[in-house]
Amino acid sequence: MVATNYLSYTDSGALYGKPGLDLLLVETALCRAVIALQGAQVLEFTARDCAPLLWLSPAARFAPGSSVRGGVPVCLPWFGENRADPSKPKHGLVRGQSWTLESDEQHEDGRVLLRLSFSHPGDEVFAPSFHCSLTIGLGAALTFDLELTNTADVAAEYSWALHSYFAVDNVDTVQVEGLSGVEYLDKTTGFSRDRLEGNLNFSGEVDRVFEQAPAEQTILTQSPIHTRSENCHTVITWNPGAELAATMADVGPHYAGFVCVEHGNAFANSWQLAAGETTGAHLELAR
Numbered sequence: 161m162v163a164t165n166y167l168s169y170t171d172s173g174a175l176y177g178k179p180g181l182d183l184l185l186v187e188t189a190l191c192r193a194v195i196a197l198q199g200a201q202v203l204e205f206t207a208r209d210c211a212p213l214l215w216l217s218p219a220a221r222f223a224p225g226s227s228v229r230g231g232v233p234v235c236l237p238w239f240g241e242n243r244a245d246p247s248k249p250k251h252g253l254v255r256g257q258s259w260t261l262e263s264d265e266q267h268e269d270g271r272v273l274l275r276l277s278f279s280h281p282g283d284e285v286f287a288p289s290f291h292c293s294l295t296i297g298l299g300a301a302l303t304f305d306l307e308l309t310n311t312a313d314v315a316a317e318y319s320w321a322l323h324s325y326f327a328v329d330n331v332d333t334v335q336v337e338g339l340s341g342v343e344y345l346d347k348t349t350g351f352s353r354d355r356l357e358g359n360l361n362f363s364g365e366v367d368r369v370f371e372q373a374p375a376e377q378t379i380l381t382q383s384p385i386h387t388r389s390e391n392c393h394t395v396i397t398w399n400p401g402a403e404l405a406a407t408m409a410d411v412g413p414h415y416a417g418f419v420c421v422e423h424g425n426a427f428a429n430s431w432q433l434a435a436g437e438t439t440g441a442h443l444e445l446a447r
């Protein structure tokens with residue numbers, strides 16, 4: 161592993177006083193970012209002259225095998241509960257696995273691109289084998305290019321999301337624009353179906369899956385956050401609210417500082433990949 165003038169290798173003990181995970185630190189004229197090799201999880205991203213884009217829980221734990229609460233965990237090869245077997249880990253398996261940094265480069269415009277990859281051999285947790293790579297772009301915006309290949313010799317279904325935790329002033333006043341008129345499944349009421357009219361507000365526990373969602377949303381907080389995606393047809397919006405957060409050791413009273421607006425393809429939008437087929441998606445996040 162070679163450090164460059166924009167990339168250094170560190171760990172969660174050095175950055176957060178909580179040892180456990182290896183981290184990449186990128187510092188350029190355009191931004192500062194922290195990425196965990198476990199799960200290819202971006203933990204922090206702050207563009208120059210902007211407020212931090214992402215929320216990282218002050219109570220986050222940095223333990224091998226479990227996802228860190230905050231940043232952008234990658235949920236794959238299934239999103240949420242495994243519907244065929246709910247005893248399997250929530251949100252798939254890649255977020256708790258160590259990824260490989262395949263390449264890093266800095267473009268003339270100052271953007272840094274990190275490409276991380278993960279290969280699953282196929283096992284009793286998820287039978288099909290697959291290979292995925294995530295190219296993380298770090299400039300004025302934070303970008304993701306996900307590429308997934310079904311390396312199994314049979315067709316397989318994949319669902320996934322980039323589970324972004326955005327830093328907001330207060331969950332009680334934040335609104336999400338760009339989902340009006342879209343149908344959603346409400347996880348708090350047994351996945352009943354409803355349609356949002358107007359902006360989304362967060363009051364108490366909100367856990368909604370919007371299928372066939374538009375490509376752009378704006379999170380209206382003091383310094384608005386813009387999201388733009390390509391080939392991500394599902395948006396999931398989540399905040400546990402005070403009561404549920406109190407039962408989560410790594411959230412607790414800090415729940416008011418974030419909203420999750422997650423982009424991917426899940427439920428009706430899940431990917432059906434033929435043997436050997438590759439497909440991809442793009443996401444851009446910025447204040």
Ligand SMILES: O=P(O)(O)OC[C@H]1O[C@H](O)[C@H](O)[C@@H](O)[C@@H]1O
Pocket residue numbers: 227240250251347367368396397398420422
């Ligand atoms: O606690 P986690 O496994 O990271 O999941 C956190 C949340 O992720 C998504 O937003 C789901 O829709 C929620 O139901 C879930 O509670």
